[in-house]
Structures are given as structure tokens and as C-alpha cells.
Amino acid sequence: VTVTVSATASHSIPTTLWGQMFEDISSGDGGLYAERERNFERRPLISAKSVHPVLQNRAFQQVTPGSSAALNAWQAVNGATISVIKETTPVSSALPNALHVTVPSGKSGQVGFLNTGYSGIKITAKSTYTASFYYRFPTSSSFSGSVLISLQATSGQVFGSASIQLSGSQTTWKQVSVSITPSTSASSTSNVFSVTVDGGSAAGQTINFAMFSLFPPTFKNRQNGMRADIAEALAEMGPSFFRLPGGNNLEGQTAATRWQWNATVGPILSRPGRVGDWGYANTDGLGLFEYLNWCEDVGMQPIMAINFVVGDPTKSAAAALRSSLGHPEPFTLNFVEVGNEDNFAASTYTYRWHDFVTALKAQFPNIHFIATSIAFNPVLSPVPTEYDVHVYQSPTWFAQNSFYYDGFQRNGTKYFEGEYAAISTNASNLFGAIGTGRFTFPTMQGSAGEAAFMTGLERNSDIVFAASYAPLLGHVINNQWTPNLLAFDAGNVYRSTSFYVQKLFSLNRGDSYIPSTLPSKTGTLFWSVVRKTSGNQIIIKVSNTAASAATLTFVLPFNTVSSTGTAQVLTGAGTASNTPTNPNLIVPVTGNITTGKTFNYNAPAVSVSVLTFTAS
Numbered sequence: 001v002t003v004t005v006s007a008t009a010s011h012s013i014p015t016t017l018w019g020q021m022f023e024d025i026s027s028g029d030g031g032l033y034a035e036r037e038r039n040f041e042r043r044p045l046i047s048a049k050s051v052h053p054v055l056q057n058r059a060f061q062q063v064t065p066g067s068s069a070a071l072n073a074w075q076a077v078n079g080a081t082i083s084v085i086k087e088t089t090p091v092s093s094a095l096p097n098a099l100h101v102t103v104p105s106g107k108s109g110q111v112g113f114l115n116t117g118y119s120g121i122k123i124t125a126k127s128t129y130t131a132s133f134y135y136r137f138p139t140s141s142s143f144s145g146s147v148l149i150s151l152q153a154t155s156g157q158v159f160g161s162a163s164i165q166l167s168g169s170q171t172t173w174k175q176v177s178v179s180i181t182p183s184t185s186a187s188s189t190s191n192v193f194s195v196t197v198d199g200g201s202a203a204g205q206t207i208n209f210a211m212f213s214l215f216p217p218t219f220k221n222r223q224n225g226m227r228a229d230i231a232e233a234l235a236e237m238g239p240s241f242f243r244l245p246g247g248n249n250l251e252g253q254t255a256a257t258r259w260q261w262n263a264t265v266g267p268i269l270s271r272p273g274r275v276g277d278w279g280y281a282n283t284d285g286l287g288l289f290e291y292l293n294w295c296e297d298v299g300m301q302p303i304m305a306i307n308f309v310v311g312d313p314t315k316s317a318a319a320a321l322r323s324s325l326g327h328p329e330p331f332t333l334n335f336v337e338v339g340n341e342d343n344f345a346a347s348t349y350t351y352r353w354h355d356f357v358t359a360l361k362a363q364f365p366n367i368h369f370i371a372t373s374i375a376f377n378p379v380l381s382p383v384p385t386e387y388d389v390h391v392y393q394s395p396t397w398f399a400q401n402s403f404y405y406d407g408f409q410r411n412g413t414k415y416f417e418g419e420y421a422a423i424s425t426n427a428s429n430l431f432g433a434i435g436t437g438r439f440t441f442p443t444m445q446g447s448a449g450e451a452a453f454m455t456g457l458e459r460n461s462d463i464v465f466a467a468s469y470a471p472l473l474g475h476v477i478n479n480q481w482t483p484n485l486l487a488f489d490a491g492n493v494y495r496s497t498s499f500y501v502q503k504l505f506s507l508n509r510g511d512s513y514i515p516s517t518l519p520s521k522t523g524t525l526f527w528s529v530v531r532k533t534s535g536n537q538i539i540i541k542v543s544n545t546a547a548s549a550a551t552l553t554f555v556l557p558f559n560t561v562s563s564t565g566t567a568q569v570l571t572g573a574g575t576a577s578n579t580p581t582n583p584n585l586i587v588p589v590t591g592n593i594t595t596g597k598t599f600n601y602n603a604p605a606v607s608v609s610v611l612t613f614t615a616s
């Protein structure tokens, strides 16, 4: 096929074009959020890949005291009696429950309890783990002794430990904190966090505990921050926005359980947590302030909730709260989305949209409000300036719909492709379980289809201002949704073929779109041409979704074109994925190519290529 490239750009590419969508769907607690002790029981909505004992309740939020679920994955050590109780004097009004521990008589050696982390705990030598909890003796006693806090393998090998003095006269809550720096790394993630006392000297003692926490080093060493390896993988994509906090997890299964930003900010002790939309409780330790700091740390703008974010501390209590938390300046916020996928609730959306936007636009005239119903159906007032469009489809659908936006009216309305992914080869049961065509991990065929679709988003970026694959992140065990752009477990983060496509487009986004011969709508070869003005770079993205290689001949109108360029190529068998057992099966390979005013490029079968060269 011959691709004639025009001499002049048709439009500038919005700086917001490539970014990330995030919600807690086996991705916040125990994932991006660095706290290693986690959650409550996790009732997988999609067949769990493992009956692995589920996560831990660091603060026993949203559980029924005395129920078996309340103690999920907390385990007694050497005969201690442990239970979750409703405290008579809770550690805070937001955290009514506590762990009630009684040391039996006649036990020698360490007695207490342990926490199995988020399906395991990664222990890295020389990393400093900050462990903390609150304790009190419900009845004053003469006990005075030490408690041993240790990171150890389930086999018993201790990697690091520290001890702290406890006093039986301490009948009010007291927080203790230790740093543990293991000398050796654990060979697996089958490790626990244990809290024990000497069975002899503590015989007969009863102690209450609350608000446990175990933090490894965090991304940019942020207090209560993000897990470094996952955060670094996300930052590696060079995203320009971060949509938060959802997705479904924004709205709650009921109005009462919707995400309420003010319950997610301030001291961890004051955050009650909530039962999220994905069948488990969110601790809300990853709250609005953490999200906003994360956006700032990565250079992303949030797409989302308001006064706390941009208000004037002298005029708004919410803004004053933000200031008191250490951020007197407003955060960047240009877009707020009203709801999520309200095409499912269009009848009530008309008045909800109207009431929210009328009130908020009056107070925040510079913010753009994004609607989530079908574009122009129903008719909304005020008329939306942006719509959020979601699509989960098959690899074929994406390859065949790269012209989805070409026919849209240019009437000032802009579009946010807020969630999209190739999720199954089964077009008649796209959301089915694994084994019915549903992907566990993205496949190369799906990623090439997404790339084809993305060349269309670039071509139409005069009206498509932002796009993000979804979901962004998911645990490989006990998750609620697959595929995800990134998968992770207690010890590793796994980059998918779709992750590399998102990264290749994001890091090579250019600043102006250069029209060229249009691909065939029903073909298997797709491309887009952009210019990166600084450096006079021309960047051509090519997706070949066919099972055979294809040659493209590029004809360029520029006076001088470099004779060589680089090609970053992602290619592999269509059904292949990067998996935990083979995480780097398909990764981008960079090589040199011959370029010039006219040059040929041979796109491998099932491949995504980014060709870069200079021209002026």
C-alpha cells in the first residue's frame, strides 16, 4: 500500500490525549496503594483463579465482629485466642472494631497472631518497612514486657524483626511504630507479618489491637503513598491524565455506599472505609489527597470531584482542609466527570446532570464537565461540551472501527474515550468467564486491534481529547476483571502487550497530526502520522493486524528527510500474552530502518510499529 503524507498538519494534538483510568478493582488496596496489610474478605465477582486465603483487615473496617469474615487471614500463633470485637472505647469513631487477644497460660515460646499480607508479602533486603499498630489493655495489669514484630517466611525463617515495650497499665490507645530492615530478601512472597509476646511472661494477659500498618518504601517516598514498582510502571507510560476514582467504584451499589471524597481524606484513623462496587471493602487509605499527590508526582492532571481540589483556603472549608494537609495551592483540575456510564440510568441522568452542572458551573466556570450518557441521547441541559465513551470489544471490532470518530460532527463537542479494551474473541459473549473467549491477559492480536483503533483516535484528536485503556491494573489472584493493562501480585508487576502499545503511543504522541492516505476501513493495515515539532521528528505508527507481513511505501513531501530512522516494533503470535510465568515474552524491540523522501517499511504479521525519523 502507498501512503502519501501531506505537507501540512490538520490539527494540533491535545496534550491530554493519552492517559490512565483508575478505580479500585483489585488494584488500589493491595496494589497501587503501598500498604501491605490489606483488606477484608474479597468476594471475587469473576471466577477467582485461586482459593488463596484472602486479604487482611488492617483496621477491621466494614466487618461484623465475631464473624469468621472479620478475621479473614488473621491467624493465631501458638495458642493465642484472637477475635474481632466491637470496642467499648474504639481507637476512633471511624474504626469501631479491634483485635482482642488473650494469651493462654502454660504456653512457652512466642504467642500472638500473624497477618498474611495481600496474598503474600514481598520482603526485600535493605528496604525499610515501617510497621505500626495501636494497643491497649482493656483491664489494667501489672504486665510489662516486650512484643516482637517480625517479617518472616511461613516456614518460620525470620528476615527482620524489632521489639517494643508494652505496659499493662496502658488502658488507653497508644500507637507503636518500628522500622524493620531485613538483611536478606525472601525467595518467595509466602511471608507473614507477626506480632507475638513471650507465652510465659504474658500468660493470662488480654490486649486489644487496632489499625495495623506495614509500609514498604513508597514511590517518591510519599507518606501513605504508592507501591514503588507499580507506580514506576505507570509513570513509565508518560500519562497526561488520571481519571479517578472510577468507573463503577465511584457510584456505590447504593447511594449510601457511594464514594465520598471527604471520608477518604485526613488521618487514616478517621477514614471508615466503604464497601466498594467490586465485592470487597476499600480501606480508603488511598484517598483523594493521595490520588492528587500521585497525579502531581507523575505530572498528570486528575479527571474528576472539586472544592477540596481547587478551592481557595480563605473561602472554602474543604480547601482549608487541603491546605492543612500540606497543599495550600490548588491542584490542577480542568475536567470533572458527572457519574459513570449513565447510559444505564439515562432517565434520572437528565435531572442529575442538570442539577450538578448548573450548580458547579456557576462556582467553577473554568472546569469542563464530562457527561457519561450516550452522546446527545438523551438531550441534556446544559448541553455537554464533552462525553465519555466506553467500549469493550473483540480484537476484530477494534480493527474494524478505527474510523469510529471520522463521521462525528465537528460541532464543538469533544470526546473522552475513557475506557476501552479488547477483552474477548467471543463477540456474542464478550463479558463471559475465562474459557469462553475472555482474555486473562491482553493478547498481541487484541493489542494490535487496539493500536488500529488508536490510530483513528489520533486522526480524530481534533475532537477526541483524551483516551485511556481500562481497567489499568489488576491482581493476578482474586480479581474482579480481566484483562488489565498491568497485572501484579505481592512481588511483581507484569507489563502486557497492551501496556506496551499504550506506552508507545503515549511516549510518541507528537504535537500535530499530519494527514495521509486513509487506511482501508475494512483492511488489516492502519497508520497515523504525527509531527513532533521539537527536533523536526515525523512519527508514523503502524498496526498490522493480519497474520502476514505487509509492506507500506511512504511518500513524503518534505524537502529533506533523514536517510535512516528507528523502528520500535512490538510483535508476536496473535494469541500470545505476557504472563507471570513468561512476563517478557513480547516486548518492544528497537532497530534502525532506511528512510527517505520515499521509503518502504515491512510491517511484521500481528505487529505495532513506531517509525521515527527527521524531516523538514
Ligand SMILES: [NH3+][C@H]1C[C@H](O)[C@@H](O)[C@@H]1CO
Residues within 6 Å of the ligand: 023, 246, 247, 248, 249, 340, 341, 390, 419, 470, 471, 481
Ligand atoms: N464495566 C466497566 C465499566 C465501568 O466504568 C468500570 O468500572 C468497569 C471496569 O472497567
